[in-house]
């Protein structure tokens with residue numbers, strides 16, 4: 343850590359001090375703001391000067407040994423944000439929730455806890471820390487400190503489960519995630535994310551020198567262009583082929599559902615499996631969740647029937663709670679985005695002439711492609 347209490351219980355931070363000033367402090371006594379046990383100054387060749395517990399100290403909030411890249415990133419973020427805003431603190435301990443964000447920013451109407459995360463974090467820890475802040479009305483700002491894996495042009499990025507937890511949503515930038523490259527002192531924003539599989543996403547990316555990053559972050563507008571038709575057609579074909587080759591119909595819930603409805607994967611209508619922005623919310627393939635939307639809501643309705651949005655949404659929720667549609671775990675994305683996911687798909691069905699919106703959230707079944 344970069345901040346500790348001195349013997350008069352005054353906050354001391356090492357990051358604005360010269361090497362000589364740090365050396366002069368070495369004989370003084372310092373204490374951990376959290377557990378109050380003594381800490382010592384370590385100033386070596388590799389890591390920036392920092393405080394460390396004596397070995398064997400059991401400190402709840404301590405995740406030592408802290409890596410040099412974590413300390414460096416934390417220092418950069420603190421220095422940069424305090425150049426923009428006067429009310430920024432480093433490693434401030436928040437006793438009511440027993441958490442110590444890397445950087446704490448309080449603006450007039452809102453406070454933010456910035457967490458710079460280099461190592462993999464479990465979903466339990468991520469949720470506890472996130473909820474801890476949110477319950478106090480503090481907005482968590484999670485920034486990745488480990489490089490994002492690029493896969494070719496587009497770009498395509500591959501995100502392991504723990505990194506996916508950092509995904510957020512903004513209406514103009516779409517789904518996005520941020521990464522601070524502490525060595526190059528630049529921020530990378532990957533935005534307009536769309537999911538291709540459980541781990542693979544397409545995205546747009548912008549790289550900014552940290553000094554030009556504003557707070558709260560100003561994200562670019564996403565390019566409206568959707569996935570190219572050919573790309574998703576091919577990826578759907580591959581998915582179908584794999585499904586048929588490697589899953590036995592008896593054990594696969596989706597294939598079983600198709601079988602019971604006397605449908606077959608090779609002959610489902612082409613408005614099922616369409617790429618949408620919010621398909622990222624689901625681990626289930628678009629062919630799966632869109633099939634259930636159509637099957638539960640429209641297929642047995644005769645021409646001229648009226649279907650209401652909330653009816654459809656209830657079917658949709660039931661498919662999720664019973665595990666037919668599997669959702670991605672995204673603690674920073676509001677649950678209501680699932681409403682948007684369904685609305686977005688219904689808009690596509692309107693464009694394809696399957697349904698017509700007659701009133702707000704009321705649809706007329708045209709009789710095309712329904713039994």
Ligand SMILES: [Zn+2]
Pocket residue numbers: 374375376377378379395400401402403404
């Ligand atoms: Zn401690």
